[in-house]
Amino acid sequence: MDKSVFRTLTYGMYVLATRNGDNYSGCIVNTVFQLTSEPPIIGVSVSKDNYTHDLIMKEKTFTASIISENTPVAVINTFGFRSGRKINKFENFQYKMLPSNLPYVTEKTCGWLECEVMETVELPTHTVFISKVLDSGVLDRETPMTYAYYHHVIKGNAPKNAPTHLTEDVPDPTKPADENDAGDKTNATAGAAKEKRMAYVCSVCGHIYDGDIPFEQLPEDWMCPTCGEGKENFILKEI
Amino acid sequence: MDKSVFRTLTYGMYVLATRNGDNYSGCIVNTVFQLTSEPPIIGVSVSKDNYTHDLIMKEKTFTASIISENTPVAVINTFGFRSGRKINKFENFQYKMLPSNLPYVTEKTCGWLECEVMETVELPTHTVFISKVLDSGVLDRETPMTYAYYHHVIKGNAPKNAPTHLTEDVPDPTKPADENDAGDKTNATAGAAKEKRMAYVCSVCGHIYDGDIPFEQLPEDWMCPTCGEGKENFILKEI
Structure with missing residues (x-):
């Protein structure tokens, strides 16, 4: 199996958010995908290690805010790499509340989806939340951020608990060979002795x-x- | 609900293929997404109207070939809009066979995944195949085609049975307002009287x-x- 091919699957970037008692918590995911059009149903895969996972399991509702290329990287770093068990991730960012008391992030995001869990699929490390879209809205007229943009332009990585996590020795086949060999990383596939x-x-x-x-x-x-x-x-x- | 926000979710483009007796059949999907990294598990949503859907239900194995920006549009038109009940879709394209007798398309595709169905999720119009990745390979060093590229650059549409199908009156919030109003289409959201x-x-x-x-x-x-x-x-x- 050549795992580097997983780098060629295409994803967006989203903030999932839900209630946490009187507060809110959220995380970054890249696997929000529409499953049916009528009615609109989406799926999202969330790591069982993630605090937001446990809250969604309890609340059965959440929002997905669609990150654009102009969303501040601090949003990704805070929601993606810090734990809602330790900090209030919403503290330093702009957000709005839905009538259902769910927050969505408004930092140059393209829009939001309000979702209700219909069914869960239990996998070894993640739960897939199959969810009905109850409501949705468009915010800024921005270009949605793809995971490729985050990885290539912003030079960001997926944390260990992302569904798409790959160790750094797995090369990126969409980059020229010499870029994969650059720096001090070992290129396992090319076998270059760095x-x-x-x-x-x-x-x-x-x-x-x-x-x-x-x-x-x-x-x-x-x-x-x-x-x-x-x-x-x-x-x-x-x- | 503002359905135009669904246009800001990000997807790739893939040829799903499976066996059909001594022949093969396949279709285009844009919802292949990794659900877990270790072990590698993917999900894919396929319309129940689709012939390839019935074949995957029977065979329980399939491949996903990852379409690049340089994959001929004829591949998308043939696999996406014609029915495998009527024609042999592989006839005019280059493909290779895996030892398991499953085909994958090699027309400037980024790579392929060989998958085995672990679990199905039945939705009103589609089935989600939760599938283990048995093997994978990298082919051409190309840029993966995003659905946005297909929609904006190639000017392609999703067929009626795609999970992400939207009628033409749903505007695209990632385009400037005047582009949405252009031509003879009615822009339902902007309310422009065209x-x-x-x-x-x-x-x-x-x-x-x-x-x-x-x-x-x-x-x-x-x-x-x-x-x-x-x-x-x-x-x-x-x-």
């Missing part, structure tokens, strides 16, 4: 520490610049 | 006849230039 090195890597989001101060000398309250998680989540590994 | 006209429209693929010869005078064996279906499938309607 020099490896040790680096501190964030186990939450994959950020590679490359600062001037030696990692060990960073203050204890230093946080990952990508996902905001603490220094204790970094692991020294060969890259 | 002049309507009567035209012959293919009920299979939505092609609008705009030739110099009056439609009634076309020979009886004339075929729709988009989907190849006969003259009898055209309906005179207001557009």
Whole structure:
């Protein structure tokens, strides 16, 4: 099996959001897909490790806000890489409330869907929520962000619990061969013998520490610049 | 509900293919999505009206070939708009066979997935095939075709039985307002009072006849230039 072909499947980027008592929580997903047109039914795959997963299981309703190319990257970093168990992800972003008391993000998003879970499909690591679209709206006239744009232009990665997560040694067949070989990464498929090195890597989001101060000398309250998680989540590994 | 927001969900384009006795059949879908990474599991939504649907129900295995921007449009028109009940869709295209005797299309496609159905989800008009990826391969180093590219650049439409089918009066919020108003289409959301006209429209693929010869005078064996279906499938309607 050549897993690099999974990099050629096309996805968008979405903020899923639901209620959490008197507050709200949400996460980033790239697998929102329409399953039928009449009535409009969508599917979405969410990791069982994700706090939003447990809340959707309980509430049975959620919104999906459609991220555009102009949605601030901070929205993706906060909703995608930080845990709603620890912070209120909505705190620093613009959002609106539906009459059903569900929030949707309005940071240059293309629009929103309000959904009700009809059926769940249990898979080993994820649950697929098969959901009826109750209502929907258009917001900004923006170009929807594709996962390819996020990966190639913004240089973002999928976190470990994304349905589409691939380790960094899986090359991207849509890029020229020399780009896959660039940098210090090992290209497993091409078999190029690149020099490896040790680096501190964030186990939450994959950020590679490359600062001037030696990692060990960073203050204890230093946080990952990508996902905001603490220094204790970094692991020294060969890259 | 503002259905035009569905135009901002992002999809790729794929040829699904399976066995049909000693032959093969296939169709175009835009809803192939990865559900879990380890093990690799995908979902795909297929219309119950589709011949390939019935064959996958029987065979429980299929391939998905990932269409690129350089895949000939004839592949999409043949696999997307013609019926495998009437023609051998593979006849005019390049394809290869897997050891399991399943075909995949090699016309500038990015790669292929070989899948085995684990579970089906029955929806009113479609079945969602939750399927294990048994094997996969990379073919050409091409840019995957997004549905947006197909819709905006190639000017293609989703057939009536696609999960993402929208009637032509649903505007596209990713286009400038004047593009949505252009031509003779009525823009239901903007409420622009455009002049309507009567035209012959293919009920299979939505092609609008705009030739110099009056439609009634076309020979009886004339075929729709988009989907190849006969003259009898055209309906005179207001557009």
